[in-house]
Amino acid sequence: MKLATPLPITAALAVVALGLTGCTTNTPEAAGDGTIQVTSTAEACTLSTTNAPGGTVKFSVKNDGSQVTEFYLLASDGLRIIGEVENIGPGLSRDLVVVAPEGNYITACKPGMAGEGIRGDLALGAAPAGQHVSTDRAEKQKQAVTLYAAYVKDQTEQLLAGTKDFAEAFAAGDTAAAKELYPAVRMHWERIEPVAESFGDLDPILDAREADLEKGQKWTGWHRAEKDLWPPTTGYKAMDDAGRETLAKKMVADTEELFSRTLELTFTPDKLANGAKELLDEVATGKVTGEEEIWSHTDLWDFQANVDGARIAYEDLKPLLADTDQELDATLQANFEALQKLLDQYKMGEGFMFYDELDTAQVQELGAAVDALAEPLSKLTAAVVK
Numbered sequence: 001m002k003l004a005t006p007l008p009i010t011a012a013l014a015v016v017a018l019g020l021t022g023c024t025t026n027t028p029e030a031a032g033d034g035t036i037q038v039t040s041t042a043e044a045c046t047l048s049t050t051n052a053p054g055g056t057v058k059f060s061v062k063n064d065g066s067q068v069t070e071f072y073l074l075a076s077d078g079l080r081i082i083g084e085v086e087n088i089g090p091g092l093s094r095d096l097v098v099v100a101p102e103g104n105y106i107t108a109c110k111p112g113m114a115g116e117g118i119r120g121d122l123a124l125g126a127a128p129a130g131q132h133v134s135t136d137r138a139e140k141q142k143q144a145v146t147l148y149a150a151y152v153k154d155q156t157e158q159l160l161a162g163t164k165d166f167a168e169a170f171a172a173g174d175t176a177a178a179k180e181l182y183p184a185v186r187m188h189w190e191r192i193e194p195v196a197e198s199f200g201d202l203d204p205i206l207d208a209r210e211a212d213l214e215k216g217q218k219w220t221g222w223h224r225a226e227k228d229l230w231p232p233t234t235g236y237k238a239m240d241d242a243g244r245e246t247l248a249k250k251m252v253a254d255t256e257e258l259f260s261r262t263l264e265l266t267f268t269p270d271k272l273a274n275g276a277k278e279l280l281d282e283v284a285t286g287k288v289t290g291e292e293e294i295w296s297h298t299d300l301w302d303f304q305a306n307v308d309g310a311r312i313a314y315e316d317l318k319p320l321l322a323d324t325d326q327e328l329d330a331t332l333q334a335n336f337e338a339l340q341k342l343l344d345q346y347k348m349g350e351g352f353m354f355y356d357e358l359d360t361a362q363v364q365e366l367g368a369a370v371d372a373l374a375e376p377l378s379k380l381t382a383a384v385v386k
Contacts (some may be wrong), residue, residue, distance in 0.1 A: 018210075021283070036049055036052055039062050040065055042066065045118040045120055047107060054126070056099055059071065059095065061093060066088075068090070069111045070088060070109070071085050071088070076104045080151070102125055106119055106120070106121060111375075114161050115158060140323075142273060143319070144317050144319070145316075151192075152262055156192065164252055165335055166178060166182065166251075169181060171244050179296075183293075183298035187304070187308075188305075189207065190282075190309070202257060205220050206221040206251070208220075209292070220250055220254075221251060223295075228298065231295070269381075269385055273317060273330065276309070276380060286299075287300075301351065310373075314332055314336070321384065325356055335372050336373060339366075339373055
């Protein structure tokens, strides 16, 4: 399983609104060597250069494959979206223009517009002298919600692709593969949990825990599969082949419905800020206590994903804080970094230690760091809607 390592982003990143929608006309040429040519095929995502000046950067993305594709520029954590252009049909080209400061980035082509994509590295240097970008507050708000919408779309795409892989292994009785996929795929759900929870009918059938079931409610979704993969030592009857197949098919169908619905959502700055706070609340009420993954003890994967999602929302809103509350911005940055430093102590390869391996002092330390971040994060909404 692959786990992206979250890294703090200290520079404010803005996207030219026209470039974010994909098609561009009369757009400025990128500085230095000019437009970065991107060729997308079924097997490769090839850039004409992997080193270029920062500032205003233009990509020309050509689809030489047989499937519709899309192209992403991601921050160095592989999660935060700087810009994206989608629905590039075979044989067609589309442009993306972004404003990105000096630093390291990740590029991704997604043939078939599914999964994590074919990724590569891009290093941007200093912007040419004299280049300046100025946007008003309304434009910064627009950029923040546009970027976050792209992030939600990316995470639900990866959730759907991962759920299909998990369902195939689970239905086939490949317990080892299903156990490996379970925490990694669920991270995509946990990163956008407030969005998923906004659909009151889908959340309980995909993510209900056994303890939360109402009388007469049929138990389906991730935690039903979790208990079958990590069963109690006594008093549990394993699902038969037909039961596993039925559950697997339903998980895929419900996730497809989730993906379809998220494409219709409209975001606002207050929704981003409130969602970030909700994600920290999820950590405090379910992950720190160990109640979320009671059978698998993979709570730290969920913990990390909730923190990822909160951080992405904050960083998309970060340019707005520069105008209203720089002190809050500095506090949030420091507290996110402190919490991430604690989480990094429990990494094991591409995953984490199981939560029942932590002692009481370690759990309390994590809880205190969550509380320290949650308090200033609760002030984010008021700061960004001014």
